[in-house]
Amino acid sequence: MFILEKRPTPSRFWMAATPILAVILTMIAGGLMFAILGKDPFVAIRTIFWDPLFDPQFASYSRPQLLVKAGPLILIAIGLSLGFRAGIWNIGAEGQYIMGAIFGAAAGLAFYPSENRLIFPLMVAAGAFGGWVWAMIPAILRTRFRTNEILVSLLLVYVAQSLLASMALGALRSPDGGGFPGSRNLSQWATSANPELIVGTGMHWGVVTAFIAVIASYILLQRHILGFQIRLAGEAPRAARFAGVNPNRLVVLCLGVSGALAGLAGLFEVTGPAGQISIDFNSGYGFTAIIVAFLGRLNPIGILLAGLLMALTYIGGELAQFMLGLPSAAIQAFQGMLLFFLLAVDMLGNYRIRLGFGRAA
Amino acid sequence: MTGTGEVLLRIEGLTKAYPGVVANSDVSFAVAPGEVHALLGENGAGKSTLVKMIYGLVKPDSGTMTLRGAAYAPSKPGVARQQGVAMVFQHFSLFEALNVAENVALGMQNPPGMRTLASRIRQVSQDYGLPLDPDRLVGDLSAGERQRVEIIRCLLQDPKLLIMDEPTSVLTPQEVDILFQTLRQLSAEGTAILYISHKLEEIRALCDAATILRRGKVVATCTPREKSARDLAEMMVGETLTPPARSAKAKGAVALEVSGLSVPSPNPFGTSLKNIGFSVQKGEILGIAGVAGNGQDELLLALSGEVRTARDRIRINGEGCGDAGPNERRRAGLVAAPEERLGHAAAPDMSLTENALLSGAVRKGLVSRGFIDWAATRAFAGQIVDGFDVRTPGIWVAARALSGGNLQKFVVGRELSQAPTVVVVNQPTWGVDASAAAAIRQALIDRAAEGAAVVVISQDLDELLEITDRFAALNGGRLTEPRPTQGLTVEEIGLMMGGAHGMEVAHHVHP
Numbered sequence: 001m002f003i004l005e006k007r008p009t010p011s012r013f014w015m016a017a018t019p020i021l022a023v024i025l026t027m028i029a030g031g032l033m034f035a036i037l038g039k040d041p042f043v044a045i046r047t048i049f050w051d052p053l054f055d056p057q058f059a060s061y062s063r064p065q066l067l068v069k070a071g072p073l074i075l076i077a078i079g080l081s082l083g084f085r086a087g088i089w090n091i092g093a094e095g096q097y098i099m100g101a102i103f104g105a106a107a108g109l110a111f112y113p114s115e116n117r118l119i120f121p122l123m124v125a126a127g128a129f130g131g132w133v134w135a136m137i138p139a140i141l142r143t144r145f146r147t148n149e150i151l152v153s154l155l156l157v158y159v160a161q162s163l164l165a166s167m168a169l170g171a172l173r174s175p176d177g178g179g180f181p182g183s184r185n186l187s188q189w190a191t192s193a194n195p196e197l198i199v200g201t202g203m204h205w206g207v208v209t210a211f212i213a214v215i216a217s218y219i220l221l222q223r224h225i226l227g228f229q230i231r232l233a234g235e236a237p238r239a240a241r242f243a244g245v246n247p248n249r250l251v252v253l254c255l256g257v258s259g260a261l262a263g264l265a266g267l268f269e270v271t272g273p274a275g276q277i278s279i280d281f282n283s284g285y286g287f288t289a290i291i292v293a294f295l296g297r298l299n300p301i302g303i304l305l306a307g308l309l310m311a312l313t314y315i316g317g318e319l320a321q322f323m324l325g326l327p328s329a330a331i332q333a334f335q336g337m338l339l340f341f342l343l344a345v346d347m348l349g350n351y352r353i354r355l356g357f358g359r360a361a
Numbered sequence: 362m363t364g365t366g367e368v369l370l371r372i373e374g375l376t377k378a379y380p381g382v383v384a385n386s387d388v389s390f391a392v393a394p395g396e397v398h399a400l401l402g403e404n405g406a407g408k409s410t411l412v413k414m415i416y417g418l419v420k421p422d423s424g425t426m427t428l429r430g431a432a433y434a435p436s437k438p439g440v441a442r443q444q445g446v447a448m449v450f451q452h453f454s455l456f457e458a459l460n461v462a463e464n465v466a467l468g469m470q471n472p473p474g475m476r477t478l479a480s481r482i483r484q485v486s487q488d489y490g491l492p493l494d495p496d497r498l499v500g501d502l503s504a505g506e507r508q509r510v511e512i513i514r515c516l517l518q519d520p521k522l523l524i525m526d527e528p529t530s531v532l533t534p535q536e537v538d539i540l541f542q543t544l545r546q547l548s549a550e551g552t553a554i555l556y557i558s559h560k561l562e563e564i565r566a567l568c569d570a571a572t573i574l575r576r577g578k579v580v581a582t583c584t585p586r587e588k589s590a591r592d593l594a595e596m597m598v599g600e601t602l603t604p605p606a607r608s609a610k611a612k613g614a615v616a617l618e619v620s621g622l623s624v625p626s627p628n629p630f631g632t633s634l635k636n637i638g639f640s641v642q643k644g645e646i647l648g649i650a651g652v653a654g655n656g657q658d659e660l661l662l663a664l665s666g667e668v669r670t671a672r673d674r675i676r677i678n679g680e681g682c683g684d685a686g687p688n689e690r691r692r693a694g695l696v697a698a699p700e701e702r703l704g705h706a707a708a709p710d711m712s713l714t715e716n717a718l719l720s721g722a723v724r725k726g727l728v729s730r731g732f733i734d735w736a737a738t739r740a741f742a743g744q745i746v747d748g749f750d751v752r753t754p755g756i757w758v759a760a761r762a763l764s765g766g767n768l769q770k771f772v773v774g775r776e777l778s779q780a781p782t783v784v785v786v787n788q789p790t791w792g793v794d795a796s797a798a799a800a801i802r803q804a805l806i807d808r809a810a811e812g813a814a815v816v817v818i819s820q821d822l823d824e825l826l827e828i829t830d831r832f833a834a835l836n837g838g839r840l841t842e843p844r845p846t847q848g849l850t851v852e853e854i855g856l857m858m859g860g861a862h863g864m865e866v867a868h869h870v871h872p
Contacts, residue, residue, distance in 0.1 A: 005379075008762035010710065223735075225728045228718065236708035241667050242699060243719045244688035 004351045014348040019295070019302065022342040023309070029341070030334045039324055047323055048316030048334070062315050064202030068273050069314055071207035072097070072265035074307035076289035078213040079258030081298040085221075086233040088254045092138065092153030093262040094286025095160035096131035100263025101270035102160075102167055103130025105183055105277050108192040109172060112184065119191050124205075124267060131263020132256050134160065139255040143248040149255065161282065168279045183277035186270060194272035206268025210307075213261060218300040230254065262286060295342055313338065369394045369553045370415070370433070370446075370522055375424035377410055383577050384410035388424070390572045390579065392522065397544065397554045399564045399585060402574035403597055403766075403794030408557050411574070412524050415555070416448045417441040429521070439470065447515035448524040453507050457500035457630045464499055465514045485516050489543045500630040504531035504653040512543070523547065524555045529563060530791075530820060531653045534855040541567055559597070559795065560823075561590035575599055598796050612830075613643030616814035617664075617695070617783045618676040622683075624663045632656040632838040634663060639833060639843055641814040643782070646805065647843060648829030649818040651858055656838040657818050658700065661787045664816070665697035666690040677783055691723040694782035698772050700791060700818075702765065706772040709761035713753065716760050717742035717775055724779040741778070749774030750800065766797040773801050777808050784808055787818040802828050822854060834858045 027049075031041030052062040076093045083090045090096075104127030111119050138152035167173075172183040186192040197203045221227035233240040233250055241247065265285065274281055292310050296302030317331035371391040377384045385407045392398045400408045413419040415426065417435030426433040428444055435441035438448075455464050462479045466472035473481070479495040486493040491509045499507060508531060515523055525544075529537045544554055544567065558564055564571060565585045573581040573596050581596045588596075622637040634656050641647045651657055662668040664675065666687040674683040677693040685693070699705045707716045718738045722728045727738045742756040749770045753763055760768055773789055789805065790798035806828055809815045818835075819825050825832060826846060833843040834857035841857045 009712075009757075009759040223732050225722065225731050225733055228715070228733060232708055232711070232719065235710050236704050238701070238705040239708045239719060242665065242687060242697075242705055243722075244666070244686050244691075246686070 003354045004347065005354055006351055007349075010349050011352075015297070018345045018348055019297070019306070019342060021345050021348075022338065025341040025345070026334070026338045029337050033330065033333065033337075034326070037326065037330060039326060044320055044324060044326065047320045048313060048331075051323075052312060052315045052319055058319060060200070062319065064196070064200060065315050066308065066311050067202035067207045068204070069311035070307040071202075071204070071210045072269055072285045073289050073292045073310055074304055075206060075210040075213055075265040075268075076258075076262045076286055077292040077296065077303045077307060078210070078217045078300060079261030080289055081293045081296070081300070081303055082217065082220075082230055083254035083258050084234075084293055085298050086230040086250050086254050087237065088251055089150045090135065090138070090153050090255055090258045091150050091290065092134070092155075092157045092160075092286070093258060093289055094282060094284065095153070095157035096134045096259040096262035097266035097269075097286045098157075098160040098164050098282050099134040100127040100131035100266030101274075101277060101281060102164060102172070102266075103127055103133075103263065104267035105186060105192075105270050106167075106172060108186060108189075108271075109184060111191075112189065113191075115191050117191075120194075120271075123192060123271065124264065127263045127267025128260040129263065131259040131261070131266065133259070134263070135255040135259020136252070139252045143251055149251070153255075157286070164277070164281060165279045168277050168281070172277050174276075181279055185275045187272055187275040192271050194268050196272075204268060204272045206265060206272060209264055209268065211304075214300045214304050221300065226253075262289075291339060295339065309338075310335075367393055368427075369396075369429060371427040372415070373425050373427075375411065375414060375421045375426070377407075377414060377419060377421050385414070385421070386577045388574070388577070388579055390582065392553045392555060394521070394553055395548050395551045396570060397548050397556055397568045399568035399571035400555060400557045400574065401559065401561075401564065401571050401593060401597055403559070403796070406574040406597070406794075407577040408574055409526070410577075412448065412526065412555065412557065415441070415522075416446060416524060442470075442518055442520075445519070445521035446524070447518055447520035447522070449508065449511045449515055449526065449528060451526040451528075451530065453511055455499045455507055455510060458498070460496055460498050461493060461502075461510050462495040464510055465495075465517065468514045469517070481517060482513055485513050489513075489516065489546060490539060491543055503655075505533065505536040508532070508540075516547075520552060522553045522555060524557075526557045527559075528556075529558065529560060533652050533858045534822070534851050536652075537563070561585075561593045562823075564593070565590060573597055594795050598794070612645050613812060614678075615640045616643045616678055617641045617816065618679075619664075620674060622663060622670060622674045624659055624668055624670055626656075626659050627662070627668060631659055634659050635838045637838075637840045639840060641783070641816055643812045643814050644809055645831065646809050646815040646817060646829045648825035648832045648846065649816065649835055649840070650822060650825055650832065650854065651818075651820065651835035653820055655835045655859075657787055657820075657835060659838070660835065660840075661697060661699055661785060661818060664695070664785045665699070666695075687720075688723050691720070691779070695785065696720070696724070696776040696779055696781040696783070697785040698776045698787065698789065700787040702768050702772055703761060707760040707768060710759050712759060713746065713751075713756040713763075713771060714739050714742045716771070717745060717756075721775055721779060724781070745771055745774040745778055748778060749804065766793040769793050770797055770801060773804065777804055781808070781813055784813050784815045785818070786816070788820065789817060790819075790821065790824060798824070822851070832857075 027045055031045055034041045034044040051058055053059055076097065080090055080093055104123040107126035108119055108123040134156060137156060138149040141147040141152050142149045168181045173181060174184040194205050229240065229245045232243060233245055233247065270277060270281065288310065292306045293303060296306035313335050320326045321328055321331060368391045373389045375388045376386050388411060402408045410419060414421050417438045417440055462475055462482055465482060466478055472478060482495040491513060493506060493509045493513060499510060508528060528540060532540060548554060556568055568585050571583055571585045572579055585593060618640040620638045622634055624634040626633045632655055639647065663670060666685055670683040672681040672684045676682060677690065677695050680693060682690055682693055703709045718727055718733065721741055725741050727734050739756060746753060746756060751767050751771045753767060773786065776784065789801050805815055805817065817829060829846045831843040832846040832849055834841045836859035
């Protein structure tokens, strides 16, 4: 029988090793599942993890997709991780992402068809502002009226989705679109386009911003007193108050930063890969980023890797559906396993496993 | 029933090891029916682990226990209770929003109906002189009364062995007398009592035998009445103790002045502060006594700046500071050490370095332009560890890995190392072993001698009498007029603390 014993000090080695262990366990369990479904597990695993990047036939299309998909996930997850560390639960990044796209697109379209070079920076600022405003609603309600930010931010996602539909059908609908819903294509208008910066990599301004966010967040958490206060507030709220941390200020700050980053992700998406405001513009990045944040253990470097891994399983999963005829439910189960194993082995950082010697009750 | 060589509980060769530490090593002793047996030892000597094994909370690695001649190996507390072993913990496990009878019912395997239970509670409380009304909300009870709830919960099971972990730390002297009468009565009826404490005078007054533990081993057994408190302490510590030394010194200007301070408690069952006023001069130590839950926590929060008030209510060196937050007060020269070490004074999962930054950032200048100077922070943490003899493998370990006494030395050391002009500490030596407690008290005295104004909030009267110049007591959120400590009698102190709480309930119980 196994016994779990709490470690006196958390193990740094296991903190770093658990995600790798989780990926290995997922491959084993997922391979078993694929075998039961009658597919060769090795081929299936290779199709998910290897072929999107290195297969000569598919890689040229799917490799750039990796950064395109990982960029917004990482950018949003970095913002969320700051709040999650402080015990502030912004579940509504999806809504802030949509609002960022709407604000940014609207700011740009107001000047159509100008070719002023300041328009794109203005759109970026408007996108961040849109996400920030949407996040300030739960922040102010929490600090003023002690409402639960989880519920408020989540419910505002549905409000944002309705607003998105109304914009696509109304105010932002393209006058040249023949009455079809959807705005003008922002990626085809040079002034507002967020193009692929290096051909064949998928790198666009949103990915650059995501990388900058990773570095800034790393420095904030390691070196800056604000990062220390964020960690302290999450780990020991009373000690944080003793240390002079103002909890309300932290709520406003963390929700504001995560909202602004989600808004930026929305803006870069609408001006780049998505191209236009449409009813189904949002693709769940805001929710998936929550998983990415935890998969990366709320650590900036971890989130970078987790975002890439998550993007890979999406791309590889699609490829496996297409190539091997695996049902999409199997792919989702596979992604679920990854999360399950990550959470399951998570306790190794704080606990050690010992073998009991038959003394168990 | 006592004597006659009969044995209720015999323990032989009990050993329990945790990673990196042997909590108990080959511990043996025996308790006779009706015997009041003391377990004495410093913090970390293994007393808690030992009684947890007897109560079925922890399984021993090796060794045997025999209860009334039969092998005894409880797998969980429920089994221990069935066999007649009951325990009153130092920290109460009571629900404040429920009444006494409901709380008692929650701890029973098959609780009888509420009315039957209430009448049995009345019966037991009358039989043992423990006044308690079963219909009252636990949230409204004093700490002493809460302890009675726990004791009565145990007595309803008709135990043969009652384990009590530091029972008097929350009681006024008068309440201690009531408790001791109850325990003596139980002992006369044949119930054995295993009594954990480090208040040596109490053990000398109450206990028939004592087993002394040091670093997990039994180092001595004795009859406490035949030893002096000092002998007992030295057996516990294994070294000669020097009492704190202090020299009379002229006092300086008033450094901390509190007037008309009224603060509602942030917690629904807390105690609101009512019109508190006092002042402390430089070089002076003011002691604030009181039974737990009479506003100590609230007073510390109001002084540390975690709870804010009107500006003029609190003055530090003449400057109004009532509306300032903790860091502004630190800048003004006030440092504070809250009672709860893990979670309030220190973040459990953070390293000692990070915990040094927690309250030291302002006065030690560890942050410039928002960026943390980790090298200076590590140096500060190292300085605390060296200066206050904190025993730790290094400053990288998490605060939770330190024993209570060592962490307390770290917390008090962190505050005192910041050259403060005003020091406020709550329960500075709570749960700390004798030698660490002596070191902390000496450090407080030294800081006062260097010209700091010191406020010590404590429930340990001996401590307050030993180190303070003036003495006041908190009772129901009000503070008595501070009086010179010298010449105060224990009875006077007891009355300042509010006498015996809840004595009047006895009259309601049987009209």
